[in-house]
Amino acid sequence: MDATPPGPRLLERDLETAAATRALDALCGSRRTGGVVVYRGEAGVGKTALLTRIADAARTRCTVHVARSGESTTHQPFHLVRHLLGPALGSATPRAAYGPALDVAGPALGLTAPGARPADPQGVRDALDTLLAELARERIAAQDGPGPLVLLADDAHWADGESLTWLASLAPRLAALPVLLVVAHRPEELADASREAAGNLAALARSARLHVTLQSLTQEATGDLVRGVLGDRADDVFCREVWAVTTGNPYEAVELLAKCSARGLAPTQDAAPVLRAFGTTARGGGIVARLGELDPDCNRLAWAAAVLGTDITFASAARLAGLPPERATRCVELLREARILAPDGGPGGPRPAAFGEVLDPSEPLDFQHPLVGTAVYRSVPPATRTALHGQAAWSLTRRGHGPAAISRHLLEVHPDDDHEAVRLLRAAAAEHLAVGAPEAARRCLERALREPPSVVDRAQVLYELGCACLLSSPATTVEHLRAALQLPGLTEQLRIDATLRLAQALAHGNQMRDAARCVADTAAVTPAGTQQLRLLAARFMYESFLAEEDDGLTRSEQLVLLADALPGADNAERALLTLRAFDAMLRGEPADHVADLCDRVLVDGRLAPGLGWTDTEWGFEIPALLGITLAYIDRLHDAEGLFTDALRTFELGGWSGAHLAFAHILCGAVERRRGRLVEAEAYLREGLRLAERVGGRVTVQWDALCLLIDTLLARGHVDEAHRLADDHGFCAPYPDALILPDARSVRGRLLLALGRAKEARAELESTAASTTIRGRYNVQWAPWAYDLADLIAEEDPVRAATLLADARHWAGVIGTRSAVGESLRRAAASAPPQRARALLTEAVRKLADSPAAYEEAAARLDLAEATTDPDQARRALTLAETCGADGLAERARTLLGAV
Template identity: 45%
Template sequence: MSQHQTRSLRALLEREAELVAVDEALSELDGLLPDGAGQPGARRRGGLLAFAGAAGLGKTTLLTEVRARAARRGCTVLSARGGDQEQQVAFHVARQLLQPQLAGAAETEIRATLGSWYGIVGPALGLCTAEGAAPDPQGIRDGLDWVLTHLAVQRAPAVLVLDDAHWADPQSLNWLAAFAPRAEDLALLIVVAYRPDELPAGAESFRGLPGRAGHRPIGLEPLTPAAVGRLVREAVGEHADDAFCRECWAVTAGNPFEAVELTAKLRDRGVTPDGSSTHLLRDLAAATKGSGLVNRLERLGPSTVRLAWAAAVLGTEVPPELAAAVAGLGSEETADCADRLREARILTRSRTLEFAHPLIATTVYHAIPDAVRVALHGQAAWSVVDAGLGPSAAARHLLETRPEGDPWVVHQLRAAARETLRAGAPEAARGHLARALREPPPQEERAEVLYELGCASQLLEPSVTVDHLRAALRQPISDPALRDGIVFRLSQSLAHSDRLGEAAEVVAEAARTATSARTRLRMQAEQFMWDAFRADEPDSPGRSRRLTRLADRLTGRDLTERYIIGLRAWDATLRGEHVSTVLRHAGRALDGGLPWADEAWGFEVPVLVAMTYLYADRPERAEELFATGIADFERQGWRGAHLSFGLLLLGYVRYRQGRLADAEELARDGLRLAERVGRGTPVQWYSVAVLIAVLLARGRTAEATELAAEHAFREPFPAAVTFPDAQAVHGELLLARGLHEEACAELSAVGRRLDARGMRNPAWCPWQLHLALAESHDAPQRARYTALDALTRARQYGARSAIGHALLVAAEVSGGPERLKLLTEAVDHLAASPPAHLLARALVAHGVALRESGRPVEAAGQLRRGLDTALRCAADGTAAQAGTELARTAAPDAAAP
C-alpha cells in the first residue's frame, strides 16, 4: 500500500457516518434498495451531499474516497477543486468539471454534442474562441445547465465532486448553487465540501441547498483522543503509552491533517512514545503549520524556497517548467528542489507541483514577503503569456501587481477583459478593466478603456456605466466611431436606468454637433426612439411632426433609415393614424431587415415594429417577427432581460388574440426570467403588467390583486411608455375590484398624460373604455360620452378589434334600444378580428340584451356561442357568466305548459 493510501485511510478514521451517507447516496444513484439489493426498474435518484469543516478536518481525503467509491460502481466522475489563487479566474471550476468530458473529441464532435450552445458556452469552457456579441451571464448559466444535464443523462449515473468550494470562482459557484436542486431529478449526485467560515458572501445560498442532510451540510468533527491514539500506535508501535497519545491529541486538537503529519514526524525521527518525549510534541506539531512550516521550508535552501514560492503564486497543478520560469531556476535545479519539497511532505508525488494540503499552500503563499510576492506575480504574468496560456491566465497575476504605467499590462488586461466578457463573465471583465485604468493607460487609450469598462458594467450596474462613459467623453478622442459608440452606449445606459430624458438629450447634443450627415441621422434616430418612450416628453406633437417629415423622405437604404421609418410606424400607431398608414411604414421598415440581436442598435425598434402589426389586427405577422427575434436572442445567448421581453410580449400578442391560457404561460415565463434579472427593473414592470391584464381577462381578479401586491405594482410608475401602459392596467385592476372612485382617478390621470402627448389610439391603450365603465356607476352620462369619444378614435384608427371593443363598452354604459344596436355592431366587428375573449364578452352581452328585449331563442343562441368562445379562449369569468345567463334564459321555457 502506498504512503498516500495509508495516510488517506488514517485520515478516514471516525468518518463512518459520513461514509454511510455517501454509500446511501450512491445506492440511490444506482437505483438500489437501502439493503443493497437491486430493484428492477428502480428510479435513479440524485441530489446534493455537502460536507463542511474547518481546514485540515479531512474534506479532501473524504472526497477522494467518494470519487474512488463512485468509480468502483461504474459512475462517471466529474471532479474539480477551488483554488485560493484561482478565485478570480472566471469559470475555472466549470472548466475543470466539464472540459475533460469534451476536450478530447474533434471539433465536429464537440459541435454536434453542444449543438446551438457551442458558441455560447464553448468560450467559457475553453473549447473554442469567442466570436460575435457577448452572451449575457444568464445565457451562460443556462448553457452550462444544458451541458451538465446532457452529460448526466448520457453518462448516467454521474457523480460531480467539488472540493474547496469556498475557493471556487463566483461564476462557477453561483451556477452550481442554482443547478443543484435539479440534481434530484437526474441520475446525478453532487458532492461538495467547503470551509463554512470562508464561504463567500455571494454564495450564502449554497448553505441552504436541499440535500440528504436536510438543509444543512454534514459537519466534520475533529478526531477523538482514541482515534489519534490509534494513529500514533500505527506509526510508532503499540507500546506508545496513553499519556503520550493523549498529548498528541491535545497538541493537534484532533485535526486529522495535523495528527497524520505529527505521527509521520514521530516515526521518521524515531521518537520514544512515552512521557520522556511529550515535551517535543508541541514543536513537532508546530512544524506542520504557520511559522514552524516556514522555518522548515527555509532550511531546505533558498532555491527550494523560491520554487515553493513560485508554485504557491501559480496555484494548483503547476507545470515544473512554468514554476522554473517564475522562480528563475534551471530545469535540473528545479527537479532537485522539487524532490526536496516532496521529501519534506510539502509537495505531493505527482508530476506537477501540487502542495500536499491547501493549508500548506496558503501558509507558503502568505509567507512570501510583500514586495517579492508582487514581483513573482508580475513574472508569472509574463511567463504564462510566453507559455501561450493567453491574457486571461496572465490577468489574475496582474491584478496582484502594483500600477507602474506599463502599456503591456494595460494591453493584457484589456485583452483578458474581452475574453472574459465574451465568455459571459462581465463582473470579471470589469475587474480587469478597473485595474487597467489604475495602471494607468496611455492618455490616448484612456477613453477606450473607460468605454470598455462601461460596456462591461452595463448589465450589472447601468448607473455605474453612465459614470464611466461620461468620463470617457471628457477624454481626448480622435476616432469618431469611438465617440459615437460611447454616446450610443451612454444613452442606452441612461434609458435602462429609467432616465429617458437624459438619454434623449445626450443623443440630441451629439446630433447637433455631428460633422457627418450619417452620424447626425443615426443620433436623430436614437433621439426619436428615446423620446417615443418618454412619459414626460415636453413636445411630443412637435417631435411627431419632425419624425413624419424626415421618415417620409427616406428610402430605407440602410439600417439607420429603416429604424427611423420603423419609429414613424410606431408613432402613427400611438397617435391613431389609419392602419393603412401604419402598415405601409412598417412594411418599409422591414424591407431590408431589422436585426433584433445587434449590440450596436438594440432591440427596441424591431419590437415596436412588431407591435404595430399587433394593434393593426395582424397578430400572425407580429408572432412571426417575435419568433424570429426570440430565436436571435437565444442563438446569441441573451437569456436575461432580452429573452424575458421577448417571451412576455409574445404572451401579450397571444392575449390580444384571446389565447389566454397560452398568454398566461408565456407571461409567467417572462416574469420568471425578469426576476432573475432583478426586481424593480423595467422588464419586471412589463411582465407584471402583462400578467395582470391576462388574469383580469380570465376573470381571476383575486389572483391579479395578489400579484400586484407581491410586486408593489402601484405608483410611482416607470418614466417609460410601456405596452400595456402600466398605470392603465393598474386602473383596470381597481375597476375589477369594484373600487370605482379610485379607478376613475387613476384612469383619468392616464388620459391627461397621454392626450397631452397626442397618444389617442384606444387599440394601444384603452384607458377611456375602462374609465367609462368606472364612471357608469356614479356618472352614466359622462360614461356614455367617454365611451363614444373612444369609439370615434377607434373608427379613425380603423382596426376592427378596436372598433368592436369600443362598441361593446359604449353598449355596456348605454341603455334602451341603442344598447342592442351597439352590441349587434360590436359582435360583427369582433367576429372579424382577433380578440376572441372580447368576442365572447360581446356575445354574452348581446344574448342578455336579446333576452331582455323579448327574443329568448336568439338570446340562447348568442349565449351558447359566447360560452363556447369563452371556453376555447380560457376566459373563465366570461364562461361562468354565460352559463348563468343561459340558465336564466332557459328558465321561462322550462316553466311553460
C-alpha cells in the same frame, strides 16, 4: 451498499460517510434522486479525505468528476466548472448532440473558441444547465454505462465567482436530475471572501439535503490515529499530548507524527514535552521554517510552484525558478521529503528516483496540503512574488498562451507604465466578456487603468470598462462612460457608441429623462449624417418611453416632419420610421398610414441587415417597437414572425436575461391580442420568471406583470390577478418608463373587478390626464375611457356618453376592425335596448372579421344576453372555451341554462 464505503476507516466520520452513502443510494436507486451535500470545516479537519472516500465509493456505480479550487484560481472565470464538466464534454462523441447549448457554454468550458461578441452570463449558466442535464441523461441511458453523475468540488471557498454562481443557481434543481453535487469549504475563509461568494455558499447550504460541519477529532480518536501510525507502543500520555498540541486537527496530527517518525522519537511519556516544538511546524510559520531549513534553490522552486498555483508541471516550475532540470529534480525530491510538495504530485506515495534521473517535464506537482501552498505563497517576499508573477506572465506570452491565461499573473504585478501590459489586459477583458465573465473583465480593465494607459488609450479603456459593467452595474457604467466622454482619445464612432451606451445604462437604471437628454445633447453637436440620425432616433425613442413627458406633442410633430417623407433607404431612416410608426400608433392615427410606415422599415417583409435582434448598432428596441406597432394595427401575423424570430435568436445566442424575457413577453402580447389567453399566459409567466432573474424592479418586469394581469382578468381569474399584483407591488408609484400596455388602465380594471370603485376611478382619471395631454388616443393601448364611462354612467351619464363617443371616434380614426368592433361593443353597454342590439350586431360582424377572438366572444355573449338568442350563446361559449376565457364561458353556460 455497506454503511461504510470501502477503504481505510476515517476516524469519527461514520455519520458523514453514512449520509454520503444514503445520498449515493438515492442517486443510484430507481428514482435517480440527486441533490447537494455540503461539508464545512476548518483547514485540515479532513474534508478532502472525506471527499476522496466518497469518490472511491461512488466510482463503482457512478461517473465521478472531482475538481479543487485554489487561491490562485479565484479570479479565473469558470475554472471549477471547466474541471468538473470539461473532460466529460470534451470527450463526448458526437459533441454535436449537445446542440446550441455547447455553442453557448463551450467557450466558458474551454471547448470552443470565444465569439466576437460578449456572451450573456445568464445565457451561459442556462446552457451549462442544459449540458449537465444532457450529460446526466446520457450516463443513465447508456447500457452498462458508468452510471449517474457525482460532482465533487473541494475548497469551494476559493472557487471562482462564475462557477460558484452557477452551482448556487443549479442546486435547487438537482433533486430532479440524476446528479449529486458534493461541496466542501472552510467557513473561516468566508470572512475574506466576497459578499457574492459567501451568499452563493449559503445558497448551496440552503439547498443541501445534508449540511454538516466537520469537528476536530476527540482525544480517543487522536489516540487511535497515533497508534495507527506509530504502533501500539504509543502510550496514553503521548497520545493525549498529540491531541492537546493539534487540538484534534487531523492534518496537524499527521504532520506531527511524520515529524516524530523522521526524528525517531519514541512515542512515550518522556517524549511528550518536545511535541509542542514539533507541532508548530504543521502550519503557518512552522511550514515556512521547514522550508527555510532547505537550500535556497528549494525555496525558489517552492515559491515558483506557489505562484503558478494550479496545474503545475515540473517543467513550468523549474523554468520559473530558473533551475536546470537536474537541480530542479533534486529540489523536488527534497521538498517531497520535507512534506512541502506531495509525493508524485499526489497522495499515491513517494517514487524513488534513480541517481541522475531527471523528472519528466509534464510530471504534475502539487503541495502536500492547500495549507502548505498558502503558507509558502504568503512567505514569498513581496518584491520577489511580484517579479515571479511578471516572469510567469511573459513566459506564458512567449509560449503562445492567450491573454486570459496571462491576465491572472498581470493582475498581481505592480503598475509600471507598461503599455504592453495594458494591451494584454484589454485583450483579456475581451476574452472574459466573450465567455460570459464580465466581472473578470472588469478586474482586468480596472488594473489596466492603474498601469496606467497612455492618454489616448485611457478614454478607450474607460469606455470598455463601462461596457463590461453594463449588465452587472448600470450605475458603474454611467460613471465610467461619462469619464470616457470627457477625455480625448475616442474616435467619432466610439464617442457616439459611448453616448448611446451611456443612455442605455441610464435607461436601465430607470433614468429615462437623463437618457433622452444625454443623446439629445450629443446630437446637437454632431454633424448632419448617419451618426446624428442614430442619436436623434435614440432621443425620440427614450422620450417616447417616458411615462410622463413635458412636451410630447412637439416631439410627435418633429417626428412627423423628420420621418414621414423618408423612403427607408438605410437603417438610420428605418429606425426613425419605426419610431414614427410607434408614436403614430399610440396617438391613434389611421392604421393604414401606420402600416405604410412599417412597410418602409421592412425589406422584403423582413428586418434589414444591421437591424436584427442582436445587432448592437441600433439595439433590440427598434425591432421590438416595430413588432409592437404591427400587433396594435392587427398585423398579428407579421408581429408574430418578428417575435418568434426574437425568441429563437436570443435562445440560440444564449441571451437569457432581459432580452429573452422581453421576447417571451412580446410573444405573449401577440397571443393576448389574438385572444389565445392560455398561450398568452404561458409566455407571460415565463417572461416574468426570466425578468425576475435580472433583479430589481426593471421595466421588463413591469411589462410582464401588466400584460399577465390583463390576461388573467380577460380569463376571469380575478383573485389570481389580485394576488399577483399584491405580491409584486403592481401599483403606484409606477416607473418612469412606458409600460406595455398602459399600466394605470390595467390597474384600474383590476380595481373595478375587485369592487374598489373609488381607487379604480383615481387610477383611470390619472391615465386619462396623462394620455390626453400627450395626444395619445389609442383606445386599445390605453382603454381607460371604456372603464371610466362604465364607472360613472349612473353618477354622470353625460360625461360617460362623451367618453364613449370620443372613444368610438378614435377607434374609427384608427380604422382596424378590432378597434371599431370593441368600441361598438362597449358603447352598447349604455345604449337603449334596441340601439344596443344594433350596435352589438355590428360589433360581432366587425370582430368576426378581425384577429381579436376574445373580444368577438365577449361581443357574441353580450348580443346573446341582449337578444336571448341561444345560437349566439352557444357560439360565444365555444369561442370563449377556445380562448381560455373561463369567466365568459361560465356566463355563457348560465345564459344557456336560462333560455
